[in-house]
Amino acid sequence: MIDVLVGGGGPAGLAAAIHAALAGLEAVVVEPRTAPVDKACGEGVMPGGVAALRALGVEVTGRELRGIRYLDGDARAEAAFRGRGGLGIRRTTLHSALHRRALGLGVRMLPGRVGEVRQSADRVTAAGITARWLIAADGLHSPVRRALGLEPPGRPHGRYGLRRHFHVAPWTDFVEVHWSRYGEAYVTPVGDDLVGVAVLSRGRRGYEDHLAGFPALTASLRGPGVTEVRGAGPLSQPVRRRVAGRVLLVGDAAGYLDALTGEGIALGLATAGAAVRCLAAGRPDAYERAWARLTRRHRLLTGALLAAGRRPGTARFIVPAASRMPRVFSAAIHALQ
Structure with a gap:
């Protein structure tokens, strides 16, 4: 029987x-897709996420990011990261680096899906494998989470995200967040001649229709996209709890609010580490509190921004207010590092 099965x-x-x-535990990963896997992602890793990758021994390359900039017409607000910088990195590059590191440590990779989960007092069985613990990291619409009844009743609601890349030299080393009345566009430099642009909105429209709401940004892009459009949503995924017997949820599977603050990768890395530390210490019950502590600032700030931006009449004041209170804006960005 292995120690940890990762779905x-x-x-x-x-x-x-x-x-x-x-931690000296035997781990097996079950995944149906072939590495590297691409998906809709802002591709900006916050400084805390960069530090977490280094602590894991994962070597990644990308474009250094100095901070976050909000723009809405003539109004702008920006804050540089304190100390260490962030990183703009293609999702496929990040995935490849993590995959190589896991293989180098002896982690077994098996093709397949978790499917039915059966558990008893001392073991859990899924995908034909029996383990002491199952860590479910199967994404925003986690089948494991749903099968275990960890989702509250009602259909998920919230916003949707679309992303593609443009062949253009980055004009900034900040992540730029362009605001409009109906959503945001995130510009992340990911290469010397490549930027990713993700749009978030409650409206379900085509990518070009969304992008048309940001004329100043489209003028900088100078041409059509060079990668296919990838989407995700609805982004809001409430979860009852993150521990169910011998199953722990991490990453997006553990619950998601919104991609507005760009912390998805950093939080995924942090919650994964917390889950394993709790298992190694023989305290799986402690993971729920650890998850709440790690995500508290993200949930508070993201919730506040979502509430302010929910109505077009309120959304147009977000960037002007941030530009008039630079210390408050900087403090918020530093809290998310």
Whole structure:
């Protein structure tokens, strides 16, 4: 019987497997897709996420990010990261680096899906494998979470995200967040001649229709996109709890609010580490509190911004207010590092 079965081989799942291997636990990852896996992602890793990757021994390259900039017409607000910088990195590059590190530590990768989960007092069985613990890292619409009844009743609601890349030299080393009355566009430099642009909105329209709401940004892009459009949503995914017997949820599977503050990767890495530390200490029950502590600032700030931006009449004041209170804006960005 192995120690940890990880359902899902994305960044959070691979990070969980790496943490397990570094803790001396035998880990197996079950994932149906072939590495590297691409998906809709802002591709900006916050400084805390960069530090977490280094602590795992994961070597990644990308464009250094100095901070966050909000823009809305003539109004702008920006804050540089304090100390260490962030990183703009293609999702596929990040996934490849995590995959290589996991393999190098002896983590086994098996093709397949978790499917039915059966558990008893001392073991859990899924995908034909029996383990002491199952870490579910199977994404925003986690089948494991749903099968275990960890979702509240009612259909998920919230916003949707779309992302593609443009062949243009980055004009900034900040992540730029362009605001409009109906959503945001996130510009992340990910290469010397490549930027990713993700749009978030409650409206379900085509990517070009969304992008048309940001004329100043489209003028900077100078041409059509060079990668296919990838989407995700609805982004809001409430969860009853993150521990169910011998199953722990990490990453997006553990619950998601919104991509507005760009912390998805950093939080996925952090929650994966917390889950494994709790298992290694024989305290799986402590993970729920650890998850709440790690995500508290993100949930508070993201919730406040979502509430302010829910109505077009209120959304147009967000960037002007941030520009008039630079210390408050900087404090918020520093809290998310």
